[in-house]
Amino acid sequence: MTANILDLPADAPRVAILGRPNVGKSTLFNRLVGRRLALVDDQPGVTRDRREGAARLFDLDFVAVDTAGFEDGNDESLSGRMRAQTEAAATAATVALLVYDARAGVTPLDRHFATWLRRRGVPLVLVANKAEGLQAETGLNEGHELGLGEPVGLSAEHGLGLADLYQALKPHLEPETAAAEDADIVPETGPDSGPDEEAVPAPEGPLKLAIVGRPNAGKSTLINRLLGEQRLVTGPEAGITRDAIAIEWEWQGRPVRLVDTAGLRKRAKVVEKVEKLAAADSKLAIDFAEVVVLLLDSTLGLEAQDLRIADQVLSEGRALIIALNKWDAAHDQSRLFQGVRKALDDGLSQVRNVPLLTCSGATGKGLDALIEVAFETRARWSRRVGTAALNRWFEAALERNPPPAPKGSRIKLRYVTQVATRPPSFVVFGNRTDALPASWQRYLANSLAEDLDFRGLPIRLSFRGGKNPFKRD
Structure with missing residues (x-):
């Protein structure tokens, strides 16, 4: 190995x-x-x-x-x-x-x-x-x-x-x-x-943090600022970074594995072999990350390609943070922030309230807050909810909005269990679950995110028929 x-x-x-x-x-x-x-x-x-x-x-x-x-x-x-x-x-x-x-x-x-x-x-x-x-x-x-x-x-x-x-x-x-x-x-x-002394690592291990975005969003500059050295090649040319470069680092005594990635352009524009290899390397970095920071250029705002990258990250089940870089050069900052927030909520309907932060890789402003939110986001992404607490929430959610009764036939949902973390994954058991409307499934997923502090995270929620193994006959 x-x-x-x-x-x-x-x-x-x-x-x-x-x-x-x-x-x-x-x-x-x-x-x-x-x-x-x-x-x-x-x-x-x-x-x-x-x-x-x-x-x-x-x-x-x-x-x-x-x-x-x-x-x-x-x-x-x-x-x-x-x-x-x-x-x-x-x-x-x-x-x-x-x-x-x-x-x-x-x-x-x-x-x-x-x-x-x-x-x-x-x-x-x-x-x-x-x-x-x-x-x-x-x-x-x-x-x-x-x-x-x-x-x-x-x-x-x-x-x-x-x-x-x-x-x-x-x-x-x-x-x-x-x-x-x-x-x-x-x-x-x-x-x-x-060296003979065995170090006791943090229980969660190093934070695997990938920085992604379109070319020239300032990814390498931001990482250099975090490290306090010119570790990565930077410059005005777009597409300098090709390999996904992993760098071991510590933030306030906590280990972090920073991964710089090549800029991701629209697939139709990627024609050269090396750029295709670089894009594949960036996507692999997303797959192995825990938290992904999507870096936006504040002077350009949010574009359709940014939403495609964000959707890809969430589809892979990674925790996502959106960071508006070059914030010191942005004009009408309040209007820009609110506009990006609304565009994200509209364009990423699968996940609400993805964390949105501002920063500047050139000056270092906002970078400590970014890393702090990354650790906090990973903790929530890795959290397991106890079965008793989870089912108390489930009963309250059903009481607020009972499942519909299509054609007069009632759907009975029995219980919910968390089957995995990273990303948080849940299975609801009941009868006739295949008849549940998509709108009601979204209600339950949104309620779970809001009530149990999984806001802004990709959640896997599935429904399955079957008997409750905890119920005595």
């Missing part, structure tokens, strides 16, 4: 995967983490942000960091901003893998990158990827001219050469362990022994 990055200690070693575009860095990253996390395509430059994942290579556990391809460009250009992310990954790495394409051989950009890394003093392992087959032999030998030692020949796509990579990485990742073994040192145990 693939490890979770939260299961690794905070000081876990970091292996940054570096190199020019299209040498197979993301393929190697996916191989090390044991699943497809990074987007992979023949088109160069697919990766733009640095992505982290818990990796295992035999008995070595570490954080693998995928990076954008190293390219020339001024600091203000998109390639320059991508290079800054790569440089940050190299600086924070325990060891870097400099990857080149063995079939293409060593290129001038490979030499430039190798020189740059040597000057920074980053511990390096040279990796010749795509080394399967005779045509790679020449390129494999060319790696010696970089002056970085013996290249490790492997094929990330086919999983070849990983044992050699293990031998090259082990001295960098386990130097203290090796020294302790040589000295026959037994690590201390106890409350002050650091």
Whole structure:
């Protein structure tokens, strides 16, 4: 089973995967983490942000960091901003893998990158990827001219050469362990022994929070503001983010897994393969999130695509929050807020009172309130109502508005039970439940949401015929 990055200690070693575009860095990253996390395509430059994942290579556990391809460009250009992310990954790495394409051989950009890394003093392992087959032999030998030692020949796509990579990485990742073994040192145990102390996680685990929205809504800028660092590539260009990037973070001592996603456009406008892959990655992030923040650009207001995204989130059963970003640049704020509130209530008839907040990723205003509401929303989304309290509510709801009697034949509803959480799911048992009008079913669902504090959450309410197992004959 693939490890979770939260299961690794905070000081876990970091292996940054570096190199020019299209040498197979993301393929190697996916191989090390044991699943497809990074987007992979023949088109160069697919990766733009640095992505982290818990990796295992035999008995070595570490954080693998995928990076954008190293390219020339001024600091203000998109390639320059991508290079800054790569440089940050190299600086924070325990060891870097400099990857080149063995079939293409060593290129001038490979030499430039190798020189740059040597000057920074980053511990390096040279990796010749795509080394399967005779045509790679020449390129494999060319790696010696970089002056970085013996290249490790492997094929990330086919999983070849990983044992050699293990031998090259082990001295960098386990130097203290090796020294302790040589000295026959037994690590201390106890409350002050650091990594040996077992941390007690919060019962609910980290908040899995995905930020979604149309392109250029400010998702990456907002996450950078939360983190207090330029962790994600941002800029005026639409569609910079492609991968869904998960970042482990803490808010007031509580763990959060923030997920930045690619902007979601109308399906008809998505024609390029890479954008289709990015959209699929964003939708997968929604599936695995607990709470999804739909970020709107306040200067543009609510559009039909926003409602489609919101409907998708609710259909997947995820807890949803709507956030009006760039609020500091919005005009006639009161009218805008009320207009968006009404449009949401009209356009999302399946769920009433979805939380609507205002914030600014540029200034940080409203972000603490956003995270606080996200935790509170997850708590309600995960809540289970006791059977006795649930059926007291049910009796009161039936008394307020009894089910109709189509064609004079009464429908008798016996009891209700909660069958699941996340999202809250309920089943009502009775006879002739298939004859219940949709309008009355909506009444019951709305009453449940209002009376039992599930407002703004997707609720699964189904009806089933059958006998009450709690009733004695």
